[in-house]
Amino acid sequence: MSILLALVATYVTFVLDTSVTPLFSWTGVAPQIALATLVGIVWRSESRCGLSLAAAWGMIADGLSQGPLGIDLIVYVATAAFIQSVRSRAPDSLLLAGMTTGLVAFAVPIVDSSLRLAIDRESIDIESMCLAGAGPACATAVLAISLLVVLRSVRGRPTDASNDPIAHVSNRWRMLTE
Secondary structure (H helix, E strand, O other), X not given: XXXXXXXXXXXXXXXXXXXXXXXXXXXXXXXXXXXXXXXXXXXXXXXXXXXXXXXXXXXXXXXXXXXXOOHHHHHHHHHHHHHHHHHOOOXXXXXXXXXXXXXXXXXXXHHHHHHHHHHOOOOOOHHHHHHHHHHHHHHHHHHHHHHHXXXXXXXXXXXXXXXXXXXXXXXXXXXXXX
């Protein structure tokens, strides 16, 4: 991924996530654009590039949130490592990418909030966090799968090299040795 493309994706993602998405939330449920885009970019990028972008996005998210710095950085990089681990099992699966997006959109805010509350020595109510995170996680997964389907249909599915016809090879070695 080029640096210019990463900068544009970062700018558009955080503008949409912080200012536009809350305007379109239905019944208080807004998809988490930053996490969905992070999954998509890390899914398609190389290991170092994905981890570097996740670290940069973690620093930006830390700057936009309240509390101690560094928590989002750690959570985003761990998320990128998890995504790359899942991707290595089935790199072309839309369903797996969508399910990973839903899981990430569900788990990351819970882990992030739990860490912040633990550092502030406040009580952690996991049940209410899980209930509050389920709606945005589902909306994020649906959005991610929809975007992946649209991108795949626009870009076209890459051809598989194993489907190419095999060229006939003659056995000229035998003629040379006779």
